[in-house]
Amino acid sequence: MKTLPTAALLVAALGLSACSGGLFNQNRLDTDAAGAGAAGADGGITTGALAPNSVEYFNQTIGDRVLFAVDTSTLTDEGRATLTQQAGWLTTNPSFTAIIEGHADEQGTREYNLALGARRAAAVRDYLVSQGVPDARLRTVTFGKERPIEVCSTEVCYAKNRRAVTVIGAGAVS
Template identity: 70%
Template sequence: MTQTHSTKRRSANGVKALILVSALALTACTNPDRFGGSDAGAMGAGAGANGGIIAGSANDPTSVAYFNQTIGDRVLFLVDQSTLNDNGRAVLAQQAQWLLANPGYTAIIEGHADEQGTREYNLALGSRRAAAVQDYLISQGINPSRLKPITYGKERPIEVCSSEACYAQNRRAVTVLAAGAGVS
């Protein structure tokens, strides 16, 4: 009986500690003037001490974060297709401009498919999608030595699902940037 009472006491103490820690965490967030005034974050994420842009932030147009968030790192495809649509070409045109302006980066182009179909078929489809992106970027002036297409087929889905809206997100090609003068 003392063991049960001891277990209940530890459980109650644990709950009290959790409540105390939660309360402390919340009060730490309630005073925006505490660390330099209420406008301390007014310049936004990526702003430096003097309002400048921090290298590597999403506000730095030469950063991978900027490429991913502002330019866009992926294009989507229709079912069983590797042909680029107008939206895909628009995204890739912006990617090409960014890559031309930032020659210190290379790109791995990942081709993906949804989970419908066989593994072998989807690997081939992912390969065709990556090649379509590579071909478009080359047509926009990107040196082929800076691009490496690979396929994952259905092996790396964004979501595991059974709805068309979800499948559509898995039918994609993703441009993954790396710093360096060549893709090995």
């Protein structure tokens, strides 16, 4: 599973874990993830389990992203496990569409990273389709190295930036 967002860990450290068993409902750190807005602009903490058919459940419990090794678009075992769950959610929630964003770390030229991000997004799309998600509900986009979520220039950050994020939306894919 993916690591908890930093903010959640901080909150826990501050002793607010009294609401143990509850899940933190909060914004992702992404600024470009269209699905993040629904999680509440107040950044508030709510208790209770997320509804399994909610976008928040998809983003946080299943995990909306998979990570890649340097200069590859090959899915890892962990990535495939996440995507299998993503495919299940998309299958049981057929009114949702998704845009899969492919990203690269800052090592590499702008153009190459755009093409690499497209490969990563396509790898995710192809896997979801292989798991039964209709192709017409999915669309891919590459951001290359234009939208890192982590800003340091070491492998710690690069590993998190080499990602494909499944952004859930509603309505038909044009």
